Amino acid sequence: MSVEDQVQQFRKKFHRIKVEVQKRIIGQDSVVEDILICLFANGHALIEGVPGLGKTQMIQTLSEVLDLSFKRIQFTPDMMPSDITGTTILVEDQQGRKRFEFQSGPIFSQVILADEINRATPRTQSALLEAMQERTVSIARTTHKLGAPFCVFATQNPIEMDGTYPLPEAQLDRFLFKLKIEFPDRTDLIQIMQQTTSDHQTEIESVCEADSILQMQRLIRGVPVADHVAEYASLIVTATHADQPNASEMAKNYVELGASVRGLQALVLTAKIKALLDGRYNVAIEDIRTVTLPALRHRLLINFEGQSEQISNDEIIKDILATQEIKS
Structure with missing residues (x-):
């Protein structure tokens, strides 16, 4: 396939994915495009916006359209790093022999929504650093590789800052984009209301898969x-x-x-x-x-x-x- 054909195929796939996501996400066209750019650039995004603007719905819809595994992690002050990465536990087999077994945490998914990341302590926030940069998780002297593609979308509320822990510069720098979600206008508000208060369920079609995403990422690197x-x-x-x-x-x-x-x-x-x-x-x-x-x-x-x-x-x-x- 020629380069021109690959470029046109990329444009068609990207547009089709965007259209599918926009079936559920109304009035945030530029944010949807930037989120897709982050994913295809093999990066992560920090999303800032007040509650109720559809941040969780947006990322969950994206994972459905791309047929990728999805996990939402609600960050809280009492959360421990092992709640994210997983831990090693002692198990016993049928013969009565005991051994240590690794139980993977929610980070072992392809699309991660780190909801209200600034509500967790710095110790817990740092559990994401290795995963975001190296695409690995190290526990008990063992390094576990994360699947590809892997993308973290973290959210934070710009208004409620009481009881939060601002992200340090080292962690902020790991995010490819910082996106701001604005409040929709009246036309979009009415459309959102009509879509979310009726008994009609918006059907989403899966239009891409992991192998296609990895192929598109390689094309991007070659530009x-x-x-x-x-x-x-x-x-x-x-x-x-x-x-x-x-x-x-x-x-x-x-x-x-x-x-x-x-x-x-x-x-x-x-x-x-x-x-x-x-x-x-x-x-x-x-x-x-x-x-x-x-x-x-x-x-x-x-x-x-x-x-x-x-x-x-x-x-x-x-x-x-x-x-x-x-x-x-």
Whole structure:
């Protein structure tokens, strides 16, 4: 199959998956697309939104459409790491012989919804780090490999912060995207009400499977990036660092810690998917600009002055995009 045919096949599959998810998820088209981008980029997403906007429904529907195993983990302050990863227990066979046996936890699924992740203690949150980065879980000197594809979607409520544990920078950096779900408009609200208060059940068709997803991920990795596009992506990342020559004025004044190398990787990898969705087997600067906000907004640490003036990460990134020169 030629590259052009593979690109067109990717676009058709992606669009079909998106359409199926949107049968249940109304008014969140851009969020649905970004969640799919995270999955096909083999990354993870942090989803922020108030309760009742369909975050759980969205991820569960996605797993059904892709025919992947799904587990929802409700994070609470008393949760232990073993509640996520699993544990080793002593069992006895029919002959009376005793041995240790590993009982896998909910992390051994392909799509994980870490609901209200910031309500768990840092010790429990850290149980996700190895799984998210290495795709393995180590228990009792044994390393267990997770299945592929594997994707974590974590949610947090931006309003209720009492009794929560903010995610440390090291864990935030593991997320490919941070997405914000906005409240739907009145038209979407009416459609949601009609769909969820009737006796009609929306049927979802499974249109993809694990092997196809892995094949699509390999196609994405092969998309070339021209030198001037790579240069522009690196300029965006370095502009978030106050000590860099091309740092924006807002970054110099309000950023304590800029985006990491993972931020640059996230920009380029997700821009490749944007290029494929546009029917191109090459990345353009506009693809980089399109994914900059979700890819970098959680990687900036605002200093005390910025916090006192209530400067948001999004404002700084938009300022960087406005000031960085585009070279063709």
